[in-house]
Amino acid sequence: MRYPLLCLAALAVTSACQTGQPDTERNPAVVQETITSPEAQPSVLPARRLRALLRSEWVKAAYLDALQQTHSPQMVGETKLAYGNMAFSPSPETQRADSVFLDVNWNNHEGSTLKLVLQPRVGTTAFPLLQDSQDEDEQMELTYAMPAGDTLLQINTYNRRRKLRESVLYRRVKGGIAAAVNQALVAGAYTGVDSLGRPVRVRLGPDGLVTGLPGLKTYQVNIDFNGGPETGEDMLFCNIDNDKQRKDLGYRIAQDTLRLYSLRTDSIAAPYLHRVLYTLVRRRS
Structure with missing residues (x-):
């Protein structure tokens, strides 16, 4: 490859954070501590606040960070960071009192839909996410993270026994994923x-x-x-x-x-x- 080994090493670290723990921001330790420390748990936001947040488009934070590090979508496209749920925004015509349908950018290539149920699990700020083709052994939920005063949305995926498979942070952007990529590059x-x-x-x-x-x-x-x-x-x-x-x-x-x-x-x-x-x-x- 023509790219410096230093960039590859930095990207490999970023990719490794995608499975089994949250995607990182520029300071992984700070983000991890913010999410897991009991005294720094995300605020309990009602469903109406979540609706307000979802008026924006949200993009995978680690993907944008990797673009800024490498300056190369092609290079990032060879990693796990460019796969899965890359971005999502609400579908206005399908909003209900008890749910919101999200239009999803999948793999930077195709579209899919998730149903967000506006009823959190008891004692949590985690809202169930459903999809038509969802694996019976897989459960998804949308929750909050607030590092450094910012608000991030986080999608967690669990197996049937509630063991965390993947946790991904999403950053609010203006103009959608195309504008966010333009700005990053x-x-x-x-x-x-x-x-x-x-x-x-x-x-x-x-x-x-x-x-x-x-x-x-x-x-x-x-x-x-x-x-x-x-x-x-x-x-x-x-x-x-x-x-x-x-x-x-x-x-x-x-x-x-x-x-x-x-x-x-x-x-x-x-x-x-x-x-x-x-x-x-x-x-x-």
Whole structure:
């Protein structure tokens, strides 16, 4: 691989936290202590407060952290962090007095639905989660965590004997998982040069809008490596809603520098980086 061994080691630690204990934030010890210490248990929030929280979209926290560490969705896509319930938000048309249906991003590729029952288990803040195809030996629940004054939602999965199989933290985001990924990776203002050395000023918005790159109006970071293009490259899909103007670019991030590449495909080979089109340096002010 072309990636530094240090990044791989950090990602392996993050991945290991997904089974049998909560996904970590940047300081795993702090999060674990916050959840488990009796004096720091999550507040007891009524069902109406939960409804208010679920007006937002929630994304797997460890996945976003891994993107910031590696700068590579393709690399993270080779780990367990990119599988399972990646994000969820309420389905407005299916809300009931006693339940809420959640639209789920599954594996960054397909959609599914979970039913949240707004009746916590006695003496807990854990609300049952149900799905049509759920394993009879599997139980799921949604609960709360509040490290450093923030509010995180947590999905726990148990076997029939109530032994914890998996615990995953979710962070509230604005604009959905696409905007959260953009913000973690490439969103920002840049100055730089094109392939001919001409100066450019570029802005990539969290909302997927582009300014300053001729012919490009929108971009989308590829995070779907289950049904997307067979490539080992990190890619931006530009003008994806216009087939005639669509353009796919490869990219690499090194500290504050973002390089955008043309892609090339030889016969049946997957697309690979061809030549640098733009070298962009993030503006911090």
